[in-house]
Amino acid sequence: MTDLYRLLPEEMEQLVIDMGYPRYRADQILLPLYYKFPKDINDIPQLPKKLREDLTKAGYTIGSAKEIHRVVSDDGDTTKLLLNLPDGTPVETVLIQYPSSKINGHPRSTICVSTQIGCAMGCVFCATGQMGFEKNIKAEEIVAQVIHFANILQQRGEHVTNLVFMGMGEPMANYDEMIRAVRILTHNRGFGIGQRNITISTIGIISGIDKLAEENLQVGLAISLHAPNNELRKKLVPTAGPNSVEDIIEAGRRYYKKTGRRVTFEYALMKGINDSPEIATELAILLKGNGSHVNLIPINPTAGNFNRPTQDNVNEFERILSDAGVNCTVRIEKGIEISAACGQLRTDIVG
Numbered sequence: 001m002t003d004l005y006r007l008l009p010e011e012m013e014q015l016v017i018d019m020g021y022p023r024y025r026a027d028q029i030l031l032p033l034y035y036k037f038p039k040d041i042n043d044i045p046q047l048p049k050k051l052r053e054d055l056t057k058a059g060y061t062i063g064s065a066k067e068i069h070r071v072v073s074d075d076g077d078t079t080k081l082l083l084n085l086p087d088g089t090p091v092e093t094v095l096i097q098y099p100s101s102k103i104n105g106h107p108r109s110t111i112c113v114s115t116q117i118g119c120a121m122g123c124v125f126c127a128t129g130q131m132g133f134e135k136n137i138k139a140e141e142i143v144a145q146v147i148h149f150a151n152i153l154q155q156r157g158e159h160v161t162n163l164v165f166m167g168m169g170e171p172m173a174n175y176d177e178m179i180r181a182v183r184i185l186t187h188n189r190g191f192g193i194g195q196r197n198i199t200i201s202t203i204g205i206i207s208g209i210d211k212l213a214e215e216n217l218q219v220g221l222a223i224s225l226h227a228p229n230n231e232l233r234k235k236l237v238p239t240a241g242p243n244s245v246e247d248i249i250e251a252g253r254r255y256y257k258k259t260g261r262r263v264t265f266e267y268a269l270m271k272g273i274n275d276s277p278e279i280a281t282e283l284a285i286l287l288k289g290n291g292s293h294v295n296l297i298p299i300n301p302t303a304g305n306f307n308r309p310t311q312d313n314v315n316e317f318e319r320i321l322s323d324a325g326v327n328c329t330v331r332i333e334k335g336i337e338i339s340a341a342c343g344q345l346r347t348d349i350v351g
């Protein structure tokens, strides 16, 4: 069985040609796939019955995610779904809306997709990391998460404006499937979202960063740093292994040089662990002058034993970075009370 959502538009074209149909039939499949969200090949009535039959006989299907559970934050801006992927695997996907930030009159609507079930990186403050690694998610299953939310938003007259690969898993550890999904989702005959509206987040897999830089894509890169030195970082990201802080920052520099896209360093602030003024100074020295941006994220409550720093500590940390000329913002977390914020996703906890 092959899910039609797995195919790039060029592959769809080749498929219909190989089946003896004219090229334009591919667009008669692609358009409804990405604008009408059919659940079955027979839900595309504009396709000749014979082509629908041939596709089905050849083992093609349309996979869709099934919603198992939905939780919405108190302000209504964050929606976390537990979805069953077409093969029945449960996964969490989150929609975060920013009503004050309008795009063409609609709220900015960001989908946070998962690329793996669980994660092998084992970051000590992350609920997904504490699940361990279960499996990689296929490209069509990443697409299915987006399509599910696109359908929900379309019914409200809204649409997906941004995608972040920051859900469960390390995207670079599932590189080929992640990049196939990016190409399908950004293709102008596919889902058609702008490359610049996508951010790929990594814990710092250097080989993945370098590979991504060569893809000729304009996607944003976010590197989760969390510590300015290797000793502390290894405590927080036990699998950091040979990737030193200096090497990761250098990889970020190469990405910027190659793509022209500014790299964001994510920094989860944990009380008493990595939030002191001394550590802020160390981070400022490390990042000074390299044109990157730091996103400070006061840690969310997870299954780990980490606490959120006080607002004063956060302000002081930010001030030290800013005074040193390091571009810096404090990320306003959404969906904390429904465990939908960064590092809070895991499939055995709902709500």
Ligand code: SF4
Pocket: 119, 120, 121, 122, 123, 126, 127, 128, 129, 130, 167, 168, 169, 170, 203, 343
């Ligand atoms: S923070 Fe990211 S890389 Fe680390 S365990 Fe969680 S999902 Fe994996």
